[in-house]
Amino acid sequence: MTLISGTDPRTGESLPPVSEVTTSIEVDEIACAAGIAAESLSALDRNARANLLEAIATSVEKHRTELVSTAAQETGFASAKLEGELTRAAFQFRFFAEVLREGSYIEATIDHAGDTPMGPRPDLRRILIPLGAVAVFGASNFPFAFSVLGGDTASALAAGNPVVVKAHSSHPATSLQSHRVIVEALDGIGAPAGTIGIVYGTQAGADLVAHPAIKAVGFTGSLSGGQALIDIIATRDEPIPFYGELSSLNPVVVTPAAAKERSVAIGTALVASFTIGSGQLYTKPGFILIPEGDDGDKLLEAARSALQTTESHILLNDRIYSTYIRETEKLSTVDVFHVSKAPQYCGQGFAVTPILFEASIDELNLSLIEEVFGPVVIVARYAPENLESVFAYVLSSFPASLTATLHTSDGEEAVETTLSNLATARAGRIVFNGFPTGVAVSWAQTHGGPWPASNSTHSSVGATAIRRFVRPITFQNAPQHILPVELRDNYTSIPRRIDGVLQISC
Numbered sequence: 234m235t236l237i238s239g240t241d242p243r244t245g246e247s248l249p250p251v252s253e254v255t256t257s258i259e260v261d262e263i264a265c266a267a268g269i270a271a272e273s274l275s276a277l278d279r280n281a282r283a284n285l286l287e288a289i290a291t292s293v294e295k296h297r298t299e300l301v302s303t304a305a306q307e308t309g310f311a312s313a314k315l316e317g318e319l320t321r322a323a324f325q326f327r328f329f330a331e332v333l334r335e336g337s338y339i340e341a342t343i344d345h346a347g348d349t350p351m352g353p354r355p356d357l358r359r360i361l362i363p364l365g366a367v368a369v370f371g372a373s374n375f376p377f378a379f380s381v382l383g384g385d386t387a388s389a390l391a392a393g394n395p396v397v398v399k400a401h402s403s404h405p406a407t408s409l410q411s412h413r414v415i416v417e418a419l420d421g422i423g424a425p426a427g428t429i430g431i432v433y434g435t436q437a438g439a440d441l442v443a444h445p446a447i448k449a450v451g452f453t454g455s456l457s458g459g460q461a462l463i464d465i466i467a468t469r470d471e472p473i474p475f476y477g478e479l480s481s482l483n484p485v486v487v488t489p490a491a492a493k494e495r496s497v498a499i500g501t502a503l504v505a506s507f508t509i510g511s512g513q514l515y516t517k518p519g520f521i522l523i524p525e526g527d528d529g530d531k532l533l534e535a536a537r538s539a540l541q542t543t544e545s546h547i548l549l550n551d552r553i554y555s556t557y558i559r560e561t562e563k564l565s566t567v568d569v570f571h572v573s574k575a576p577q578y579c580g581q582g583f584a585v586t587p588i589l590f591e592a593s594i595d596e597l598n599l600s601l602i603e604e605v606f607g608p609v610v611i612v613a614r615y616a617p618e619n620l621e622s623v624f625a626y627v628l629s630s631f632p633a634s635l636t637a638t639l640h641t642s643d644g645e646e647a648v649e650t651t652l653s654n655l656a657t658a659r660a661g662r663i664v665f666n667g668f669p670t671g672v673a674v675s676w677a678q679t680h681g682g683p684w685p686a687s688n689s690t691h692s693s694v695g696a697t698a699i700r701r702f703v704r705p706i707t708f709q710n711a712p713q714h715i716l717p718v719e720l721r722d723n724y725t726s727i728p729r730r731i732d733g734v735l736q737i738s739c
Contacts, residue, residue: 266427268446336727363393365448429584500535512608633683
């Protein structure tokens with residue numbers, strides 16, 4: 234019998250066991266239950282599913298104290314950080330309840346029968362419907378917002394799909410409690426049995442992805458972990474979609490005018506951005522271009538000064554810690570780098586020191602640069618007259634990212650246009666005059682990007698995240714009683730496109 238236990242990252246010591254590893258037989262039972270629940274859950278109307286999501290949000294807030302306490306012990310994150318993240322998790326469930334009631338996500342479309350230049354057309358009515366049971370893999374760095382209570386779970390349930398979560402080994406007790414919170418809410422509202430399930434252990438996750446009842450996978454994690462799941466999917470008799478958020482360096486560029494205008498503010502904010510959450514965010518800025526010269530010097534001096542005031546940082550687990558130590562030690566041996574560190578912290582467990590590496594872009598071998606989880610950033614200095622060509626070179630040398638950030642100044646319209654056009658081809662979100670470590674849950678958000686940032690044309694955050702877990706179906710010449718209510722004549726509660734014209738709901 235193998236037990237699942239978390240680790241206190243502040244000490245490196247194992248925490249009490251949480252669960253046994255889920256066996257292959259148990260995975261089969263849980264996945265089958267989710268598959269059976271799929272029909273009943275998809276039959277619920279949008280308002281009923283919205284009520285379900287709101288019940289989960291209420292349950293989350295009811296159990297806030299114990300959830301935050303457990304997550305703090307397993308992750309080493311400060312309670313204030315976890316409080317904010319739990320608020321975000323509850324908000325996501327309520328947000329998707331709003332998405333359901335608004336209804337445009339189902340893309341209700343009606344083409345009435347009639348004559349066309351191509352001949353007679355039948356009556357065609359199209360809508361998006363749930364895929365079926367979804368496997369969700371929790372992420373280490375967000376024990377609430379990207380885990381059992383995360384956006385993948387919320388959007389998949391909103392779409393009408395049961396969810397089976399593979400608990401992350403970095404926070405198994407938090408995962409267990411989060412699962413119980415959802416179960417409590419679903420039982421209270423009378424949701425179908427099997428609507429939410431959870432499994433523990435690496436093999437259980439592999440068995441889950443391979444199970445025929447699973448119709449899609451949502452994953453936030455490493456590129457290697459995502460590739461392993463893609464390889465499993467390739468062996469299935471029935472292909473299914475895999476939606477992964479996988480890797481991102483998130484380049485930043487500061488124009489000479491921006492450096493002249495606000496060097497201290499940018500340098501200080503850079504340190505805050507790459508150290509928040511101990512640098513364990515997929516939107517952390519990993520590489521920043523700043524100009525040579527006095528203004529760039531002032532920016533760097535502000536960053537070095539801010540670095541000296543940062544506190545100790547604790548990484549989530551031994552794998553992240555070992556990788557951080559290995560990669561930063563490797564970079565420290567590169568002669569071209571000037572290294573700035575925060576004050577040394579003599580701590581236990583997975584404590585690390587924030588580091589800033591600085592070099593000239595002309596001397597820097599960009600093949601050495603890759604994403605490193607943890608509080609580290611690389612600063613490259615460029616000749617101001619070469620800004621556009623250097624940014625193009627950097628973007629073409631690095632894998633695509635979730636974000637690209639541009640610090641510019643007034644009157645730089647031409648430069649902004651060029652930089653933005655370059656960045657648009659290589660990122661999913663373009664940030665102006667800020668930093669990317671913050672992903673608002675909203676209708677317009679994109680949290681994704683070209684491979685390997687993600688492998689999807691959809692976002693994993695925001696309203697369009699729901700589109701990952703639905704598929705289109707068209708009814709041709711169908712009787713009214715067969716149609717979903719949203720496709721029936723005289724239904725006006727949601728936006729619909731009728732004969733090519735968008736009709737706004739009443």
